[in-house]
Amino acid sequence: MQQPGILPVPSLVSISVRPAHHERNWRRYDAPMIDSRKNRLRRELRVLVERWLVPALIAALPWWLGFRIARRLARWPWFFRERVVATVAIAQRYGVVDDPQRFACEQRLYHLIDHVDLFLLKWRSDRYLDRHFDIEGDWPAGDGALITLSFHWGAGFWALRSLRRSGRQFAGLSVRTDPDSFAGQALLHRYALLRNAEVIKTGAHDLVYIGDGPRPMRRALQAGTCLLTSIDVPGVGGEQAVRLLDRDAQLPSGMIKLAEKAQVPIVFFAVWLDPATGRRKLRIREPLSVTDRDTAMQFAASHFDWMLRTAPAAWHFWAYADAFFLQAPSADTELDLEDQQSA
Numbered sequence: 001m002q003q004p005g006i007l008p009v010p011s012l013v014s015i016s017v018r019p020a021h022h023e024r025n026w027r028r029y030d031a032p033m034i035d036s037r038k039n040r041l042r043r044e045l046r047v048l049v050e051r052w053l054v055p056a057l058i059a060a061l062p063w064w065l066g067f068r069i070a071r072r073l074a075r076w077p078w079f080f081r082e083r084v085v086a087t088v089a090i091a092q093r094y095g096v097v098d099d100p101q102r103f104a105c106e107q108r109l110y111h112l113i114d115h116v117d118l119f120l121l122k123w124r125s126d127r128y129l130d131r132h133f134d135i136e137g138d139w140p141a142g143d144g145a146l147i148t149l150s151f152h153w154g155a156g157f158w159a160l161r162s163l164r165r166s167g168r169q170f171a172g173l174s175v176r177t178d179p180d181s182f183a184g185q186a187l188l189h190r191y192a193l194l195r196n197a198e199v200i201k202t203g204a205h206d207l208v209y210i211g212d213g214p215r216p217m218r219r220a221l222q223a224g225t226c227l228l229t230s231i232d233v234p235g236v237g238g239e240q241a242v243r244l245l246d247r248d249a250q251l252p253s254g255m256i257k258l259a260e261k262a263q264v265p266i267v268f269f270a271v272w273l274d275p276a277t278g279r280r281k282l283r284i285r286e287p288l289s290v291t292d293r294d295t296a297m298q299f300a301a302s303h304f305d306w307m308l309r310t311a312p313a314a315w316h317f318w319a320y321a322d323a324f325f326l327q328a329p330s331a332d333t334e335l336d337l338e339d340q341q342s343a
Contacts, residue, residue, distance in 0.1 A: 040184045047187040050079060051115050058112075059119035063132055067278030070116065074109035084108055087318040093329050094245065094321060096312035106275050106313035110155055113273065117157035118195055121202065129161055137284035139166035140267065145221040146287070147259050147266045149300070150230045152316045153307045154272040159282055160202045163226065170203040170226035172196075173210055173217070203228065214258060221262045229255060231300070233320045240293070241326075242301035245308055248326040249301070256297055260290040268303045272311050 054073065058066035073079060084107045088100050097103045120128065139162070140146065148163060148170065150156055163170055174196065182189035200206055205225055208216045217227060231252055238257070239250040259266045265287035273280050285303060290296045308315060322328050 044187050051191050055115035056119050058116045070112050074105045079108050080111045090318045090321055103313045110314050113155045117155055121157055121198055133280045133282055135282045140287045143167055145224050145264045146226045147255055148228050149266055149268050151304050152230050154314045156271040159269055159271050164202050168226050169205045170228045171205040171208045171220050172199040173229040174207045176209050218262055221264050234323050240297045244305050249324050256290055256293055265289050270307055272314050
């Protein structure tokens, strides 16, 4: 289960707390074991290896070598085992898995690189971004406020540095970090705090907490501060019908409504990587001024559809797919991923 306050893998920050009735899929692979001392030590060891030691080591190496090690480790089923096993099973029901072993390796690779990126962001300069990223599009000129939106897909942490280089401050949206929710998970708590601190440092602005309601968001936008967030799991109200992967689906519309009321543009972005070379790609879409919510939501769905077709293994929320799609598929559902529409 996502711990409150952790900026969700891989993406950035969350715009809503996942509703309880969608936790059942997540619990299949992220539920705590019986809380014996032995199991607590196992959890701590796994967090130490998956989120601290291995990512820090890879980040400290030249990228060509670090990524080679990351690729090798991504073939090892021990890493992120329960999460990846459940993700592959669910994604198969939606017809996006042609090779389960390759899909699992790519999922593990995205999880690992997302943790590596935290240390890269702390230790590497802007020159690193220039050397290892292909950037399509530009952040809008000027210093006006934006709402920057992605989905929980890819390895998006370096988009923070790119956005900051455009001259803008930004505030990440997050739920509050409650120490009680990390009982017996000290290393995971420290990791959550470190990740949040890096967002604050990069954005030069404190986090804005979604539990405080829309007023702090509006105040930040009125002060010229961008909001950085990812569209989260439907189920809290305000969803709007869209089409994804040729199926009826729904997406939360809260950020679209906020952009309309605050009269600020939305910029969708996506960061992913070439699993063979480690080369990163950042796609920045053209600014969208929300004058019609339906049109804006269809734009969001088109962007998300392109992401899911481009790299289905990069989506970290397959466990919640049934909350996005209005009708769960049968086990033999197939999808032609070659039919990639230009978003």
